[in-house]
Amino acid sequence: MNARSLADFSLLQGLLEAVDVVVEAPGKTLLQAASARFVAGQVSAILGPNGAGKSTLMSVLTGQRQPDGGQVRLAGQALAGYSPQDLARVRACVAQETQVAFEFTVREVVELGRYPHRRQAAGHEADIAMQAMQATAVEHLADRQLNTLSGGEKARVHLARALAQVWENTSAPGPRWLLLDEPTAALDLQHQHRMLQLARDWAREQGVGVVAVLHDLNLALRYSDRCVVLQGGQLVAGGATAEVLTPARIHQVWGVCAHPVPGGGERNVLQYVFEPGQEDAARRPVAPLAPAPLYG
Amino acid sequence: MSAVSWPGERRRWPARAVLGLGVLLLVASFLVGSARGAYAISPLQLWAVVGDVLGGVAPSSPEHLVFMNIRLPRLLLGVAAGAALGLSGALMQGLFRNPLADPGLIGVSSGAALAAGTTIVLGSLWFPEMPRTLGSWTLVLTAFAGSLGVTLLVYTLSQQDGATRVGLMLLAGIAINALAGAGLGYLTFLATDEQLRNIQFWLLGSLGGARWSAVLLVFSIVVVSVGTGLTLARPLNAIALGEAQAALLGVPVERIKRFAVLVTALAVGAVTATTGIIGFIGLMAPHCVRLVAGPDHRIVLPSSALLGAALVLAADSVARTVVQPAELPLGVLTAFVGVPFFLLLLRHFRSRL
Numbered sequence: 001m002n003a004r005s006l007a008d009f010s011l012l013q014g015l016l017e018a019v020d021v022v023v024e025a026p027g028k029t030l031l032q033a034a035s036a037r038f039v040a041g042q043v044s045a046i047l048g049p050n051g052a053g054k055s056t057l058m059s060v061l062t063g064q065r066q067p068d069g070g071q072v073r074l075a076g077q078a079l080a081g082y083s084p085q086d087l088a089r090v091r092a093c094v095a096q097e098t099q100v101a102f103e104f105t106v107r108e109v110v111e112l113g114r115y116p117h118r119r120q121a122a123g124h125e126a127d128i129a130m131q132a133m134q135a136t137a138v139e140h141l142a143d144r145q146l147n148t149l150s151g152g153e154k155a156r157v158h159l160a161r162a163l164a165q166v167w168e169n170t171s172a173p174g175p176r177w178l179l180l181d182e183p184t185a186a187l188d189l190q191h192q193h194r195m196l197q198l199a200r201d202w203a204r205e206q207g208v209g210v211v212a213v214l215h216d217l218n219l220a221l222r223y224s225d226r227c228v229v230l231q232g233g234q235l236v237a238g239g240a241t242a243e244v245l246t247p248a249r250i251h252q253v254w255g256v257c258a259h260p261v262p263g264g265g266e267r268n269v270l271q272y273v274f275e276p277g278q279e280d281a282a283r284r285p286v287a288p289l290a291p292a293p294l295y296g
Numbered sequence: 297m298s299a300v301s302w303p304g305e306r307r308r309w310p311a312r313a314v315l316g317l318g319v320l321l322l323v324a325s326f327l328v329g330s331a332r333g334a335y336a337i338s339p340l341q342l343w344a345v346v347g348d349v350l351g352g353v354a355p356s357s358p359e360h361l362v363f364m365n366i367r368l369p370r371l372l373l374g375v376a377a378g379a380a381l382g383l384s385g386a387l388m389q390g391l392f393r394n395p396l397a398d399p400g401l402i403g404v405s406s407g408a409a410l411a412a413g414t415t416i417v418l419g420s421l422w423f424p425e426m427p428r429t430l431g432s433w434t435l436v437l438t439a440f441a442g443s444l445g446v447t448l449l450v451y452t453l454s455q456q457d458g459a460t461r462v463g464l465m466l467l468a469g470i471a472i473n474a475l476a477g478a479g480l481g482y483l484t485f486l487a488t489d490e491q492l493r494n495i496q497f498w499l500l501g502s503l504g505g506a507r508w509s510a511v512l513l514v515f516s517i518v519v520v521s522v523g524t525g526l527t528l529a530r531p532l533n534a535i536a537l538g539e540a541q542a543a544l545l546g547v548p549v550e551r552i553k554r555f556a557v558l559v560t561a562l563a564v565g566a567v568t569a570t571t572g573i574i575g576f577i578g579l580m581a582p583h584c585v586r587l588v589a590g591p592d593h594r595i596v597l598p599s600s601a602l603l604g605a606a607l608v609l610a611a612d613s614v615a616r617t618v619v620q621p622a623e624l625p626l627g628v629l630t631a632f633v634g635v636p637f638f639l640l641l642l643r644h645f646r647s648r649l
Contacts, residue, residue: 062544064540064543064544083546084543084544084546084547084548085546086546087544087546088544088545088546089546092544093541093544095540095541098537098538098541099538100536100537100538101393101394101536101591102393102395102536102586102591103586103590103591104533104536104590104591104592105590108533108590108591108592109537112533112534112537112545113545115530115533115534115545115546115547116545116546165545
């Protein structure tokens, strides 16, 4: 398998790890000794109910938030040891929502993705921006002002900006990373699938590491290789997505009943239909599982 | 490229056209400013003076003396003032990601005003022999110190966990500006009628205090500051995405913030200390540029400096000719000249807002 051979090829090179990460807010522990490994060449999903700590984990992985304990390592080296410029050349992040000040056009915003790279020929930079826009189907909006677009269109523009940022491996060796916080939240059904298909293609064909916070478990099943599941600030499960997301686990974490779709599998979009369970998921006690390192 | 035209999206002017127009406006207002005044100098006389100066000929004519000793330093101070205000306005709006920001927001102007007021009122009590006219060293230095001090205070108040919080800086700036305003109000209560008039004129700004020694100092501070400010264009574009996203793009956000505040404090502080408060340019110049050229700071920063300089020169040449031999306060004219121009642009481009 392509992903596995890539991981074996340089075990540390292709790893993004959270090691015993603790994040505390006044009076509350947001993340409790979370350890997880993400492997380049794969799509990894971060799953869990609202308020489980998904975005907190993501903000620690991107380095925007300093953990109160533990650390994040990229290619075996603490994230804090990298310069922001070096990180920006190999890693692009998309936030849940980005407010852009002033009347920048779509093209200008996507071109900002090239900021961390040494300036190459202007034509080359424009090419990358155009191809990134085509990849997320916003090239027809190139000269529109970003702030006049719909939420889903804006989301695709920011995704295009992230793609442009890690479009090619020129200035830095090692795998590139895409860290996406709910990339599909604002997208219509077609674009949800296009976006995640694109992420998976990049992972398979270019060895890019994709880490995405997802809410739709069927999307996670279809497009992610591995996943980690958060509940109440703890990592309660991790591994191959199809093995982790069993009806029993889904009921335990989300409090919904998941019924497998007859004949559902790799070809089908749906793997489960859901129906609400009896209890409020947020009030469920967290299963007492010892948080263990998760291997990619 | 699309055939449909969307509301608010008319074609922008190309960068070169905008910059070229800025240079043209500056040169034109410089030439008009050179010719007009209490002592009018005709274009031919001006040409002769320039020839004399370049040829190293000793000053022979009155227009030579007027131009070299009175008008040229005044014009250069005007260029420095306008460029500093225009560029700093664009820097502050970019940094705060807010089109209503202006250089005064971080306390530069109110600090200078409070210090100038103190010098005018209390200085006459405590150090009666000190000169306190506009442009005198005492007033310039205390006002400059006041503007830097108050800006530093606002900057310090906006620190949290080793980072500058822009939202905090905005509120701290508003609070400290109000405090400085109250201090100035108390000083006007203490002031004699003559001092009150001096404070009032200082608050309305004037290039009348231009002397070579001060002008050269202010001009060099502004040149260095504007030069530094122009290098912040690309980072400021990224900061439009928000500080967090900019940091993820590798922008050293904290350093950019410090530079932007430092450039503004030095340039606007030095200018304001010499001219008093020249309002409206810092708010307006960047808006005018953005309306025609779009928000890219690589165009907005230099063009705002050019337009600011042109507007100050234009306003000043009106200020010193409409009621001659007296002079109107410059701050009155920047508003009189600037606001209609601004409103005209707003009307023309209102769909872009």
